[in-house]
Amino acid sequence: MKSKPEELKILRKKSMLKLKTYIPGFDSISEGGLPRGRTTLLSGTAGCGKTVIACQFLAEGIEQGGDNVVFITFEEPPQDIRDNMLGLGWDIAKWEKEGRWAFVDASASPEENVIEAGDYDLGALMARIEFAINKIGAKRVALDSLGAIFSQLSQNNVVRRELFRITSALKKMKVTSLLTAERVDEYGSISRFGVEEFVTDNVIVVRNVLTDEKRRRTIEILKFRGTTHQKGEWPFTIVPGKGMYIIALSEMQLKHISSKVRISSGNDVLDKMTNGGYFRDSIILLSGATGTGKTLTATTFLAETCRRGERALMFAFEESNSQLTRNAAGWGIDFENYEKQGFLKIVCAYPETMGLEDHLHHMKMVIEEFKPSRIAVDSLTALERISTVRSYREFVIGLTSLIKENQMAGLFTATTPTLMGGSSVTEEHISTITDSIILLRYVEMFGEMKRGITVLKMRGSLHDKVIRQYTINHEGLQIGSAFRNVSGILSGNIKHFTPHETDRLQDMFKGDES
Amino acid sequence: MNKMKVKIKLILYITGHTSKSLRAIKTLRDLSEGELKDIIEIKIIDVLEHPQLAEDDKILATPTLVKTLPGPIRRIIGDLSETEKVLLGLDIRYIEHRKISKS
Numbered sequence: 001m002k003s004k005p006e007e008l009k010i011l012r013k014k015s016m017l018k019l020k021t022y023i024p025g026f027d028s029i030s031e032g033g034l035p036r037g038r039t040t041l042l043s044g045t046a047g048c049g050k051t052v053i054a055c056q057f058l059a060e061g062i063e064q065g066g067d068n069v070v071f072i073t074f075e076e077p078p079q080d081i082r083d084n085m086l087g088l089g090w091d092i093a094k095w096e097k098e099g100r101w102a103f104v105d106a107s108a109s110p111e112e113n114v115i116e117a118g119d120y121d122l123g124a125l126m127a128r129i130e131f132a133i134n135k136i137g138a139k140r141v142a143l144d145s146l147g148a149i150f151s152q153l154s155q156n157n158v159v160r161r162e163l164f165r166i167t168s169a170l171k172k173m174k175v176t177s178l179l180t181a182e183r184v185d186e187y188g189s190i191s192r193f194g195v196e197e198f199v200t201d202n203v204i205v206v207r208n209v210l211t212d213e214k215r216r217r218t219i220e221i222l223k224f225r226g227t228t229h230q231k232g233e234w235p236f237t238i239v240p241g242k243g244m245y246i247i248a249l250s251e252m253q254l255k256h257i258s259s260k261v262r263i264s265s266g267n268d269v270l271d272k273m274t275n276g277g278y279f280r281d282s283i284i285l286l287s288g289a290t291g292t293g294k295t296l297t298a299t300t301f302l303a304e305t306c307r308r309g310e311r312a313l314m315f316a317f318e319e320s321n322s323q324l325t326r327n328a329a330g331w332g333i334d335f336e337n338y339e340k341q342g343f344l345k346i347v348c349a350y351p352e353t354m355g356l357e358d359h360l361h362h363m364k365m366v367i368e369e370f371k372p373s374r375i376a377v378d379s380l381t382a383l384e385r386i387s388t389v390r391s392y393r394e395f396v397i398g399l400t401s402l403i404k405e406n407q408m409a410g411l412f413t414a415t416t417p418t419l420m421g422g423s424s425v426t427e428e429h430i431s432t433i434t435d436s437i438i439l440l441r442y443v444e445m446f447g448e449m450k451r452g453i454t455v456l457k458m459r460g461s462l463h464d465k466v467i468r469q470y471t472i473n474h475e476g477l478q479i480g481s482a483f484r485n486v487s488g489i490l491s492g493n494i495k496h497f498t499p500h501e502t503d504r505l506q507d508m509f510k511g512d513e514s
Numbered sequence: 515m516n517k518m519k520v521k522i523k524l525i526l527y528i529t530g531h532t533s534k535s536l537r538a539i540k541t542l543r544d545l546s547e548g549e550l551k552d553i554i555e556i557k558i559i560d561v562l563e564h565p566q567l568a569e570d571d572k573i574l575a576t577p578t579l580v581k582t583l584p585g586p587i588r589r590i591i592g593d594l595s596e597t598e599k600v601l602l603g604l605d606i607r608y609i610e611h612r613k614i615s616k617s
Contacts, residue, residue, distance in 0.1 A: 106574055117599035118537070118592030123529030124561045124573040131565030153575065153591075 022060035025246025044206030266304030288440030420492030
């Protein structure tokens with residue numbers, strides 16, 4: 001009731017223009033859905049998921065929008081579609097029985113031999129479409145795929161003219177329709193046979209690009225005539241049992257509520273270094289070379305959560321559940337017990353098992369189901385190697401936003417490629433997103449490897465600026481005093497000063513102070 | 515002459531009385547008169563009136579001529595102005611040849 005009348009007016013106007021698709025992420029990138037009462041062309045190469053998207057548009061329309069739908073198929077026979085979509089959780093046969101879904105089967109029969117003798121038009125098809133729409137009072141129509149009809153009939157100009165007639169008839173019937181078409185190249189002409197010429201109002205392009213031996217699916221709204229949409233390509237994935245899931249970064253807004261509540265890291269000295277602990281809804285990046293105690297710090301962080309009776313979630317991409325539990329036991333933390341009590345959940349997966357988009361979707365599902373108050377990802381760098389820099393960045397932003405939206409604390413670990421000093425791609429991409437950065441570094445001192453910890457940044461809080469020595473023993477991380485007489489730890493280019501020299505320098509300024 | 519008694523069953527799907535429909539009907543009439551008179555059986559369906567029949571038979575284009583008997587089922591689309599192709603499609607070319615040579 002708080003909304004001003006003008007805002008309501010704008011909202012109403014917007015909803016009149018667009019029909020919500022209910023496809024996750026799509027309504028956000030399209031700023032409300034598909035243009036209502038119009039035809040939209042969905043163009044893409046083979047295997048990019050056109051049929052799934054078309055079916056999802058209808059299925060979500062039935063399930064969430066309460067609309068009846070018609071599916072006109074030129075390519076696959078209805079039985080194939082029924083079978084395939086059952087795997088995505090859509091029981092088309094049931095909807096058909098309920099009179100909510102109707103097929104217009106215009107697929108080619110392989111055993112039939114068609115002879116063309118003279119002029120023809122697609123009047124019968126048109127009559128069937130109109131009949132099906134009127135019979136069940138359909139609001140949504142999908143047509144899959146336009147290219148297939150060109151291969152059924154030889155007179156392409158006739159087909160093109162007739163399809164134009166059909167699209168205008170669909171518009172006249174005020175149904176919102178999605179037409180799919182094949183395209184030859186990922187970045188070439190919009191579609192084969194030039195079908196875009198007669199449905200030029202709205203064009204969506206779906207891509208399935210192969211980069212670095214990885215398939216990456218993206219969706220782009222090329223144009224929506226007379227209405228707005230988000231620009232550019234958005235990554236998406238097709239999830240078994242759900243369908244298309246678009247990672248719409250535009251959906252994420254920088255308006256997370258910030259809290260001043262501090263939470264303990266599980267390590268007293270580290271809490272002191274951060275001036276009382278991390279903020280409750282912050283992202284902490286823990287950077288260090290292999291063996292510097294990143295997993296240990298993450299383990300302590302999670303154990304602290306469980307000890308407080310809150311739920312903690314760990315995504316492990318490098319070690320297995322039993323390995324993590326064993327290591328935790330070595331530091332006196334009983335992960336097994338916490339897991340049994342339901343305070344802890346460890347999700348282990350090799351990064352290579354799926355694409356980043358799928359990882360993100362999977363993590364989202366787990367987070368929504370488990371509702372943890374803290375999350376650790378060990379390590380984020382492991383995910384770096386399975387994707388392109390671009391999709392990695394999108395993944396990190398997506399994950400960060402997901403964690404912040406849910407008001408959780410997130411601890412990411414990042415492995416530096418070099419032992420001494422150095423930074424990784426992870427840090428480059430997310431250092432500005434994270435609220436706190438803690439560095440764990442090796443320090444070589446007189447032929448001995450020591451370890452140093454420092455809080456590099458902490459948003460909105462004072463923090464310890466010195467680099468402290470630490471050791472790892474059976475009780476975990478033992479942070480000691482600051483390094484003295486050493487410089488260049490972070491750059492990996494360490495210089496030692498003999499005590500004699502520093503004393504001498506201090507002596508030099510003594511005179512000025514007095 | 516025994517072969518001549520084989521029934522040929524045809525269904526012609528049309529959309530209303532367009533020029534194409536009328537041309538197709540006329541061609542069929544011409545065919546069914548004369549020698550084929552006794553063996554040919556034609557049914558005309560207007561898909562605008564019976565869209566469900568068109569759906570059942572998966573008719574896309576109009577006019578479409580479907581030969582249901584004798585098998586195999588064959589479809590001929592178009593206004594049937596290319597008579598040669600029609601006859602070829604209906605497997606009655608030899609009969610027609612005789613008819614044409616007579617006239």
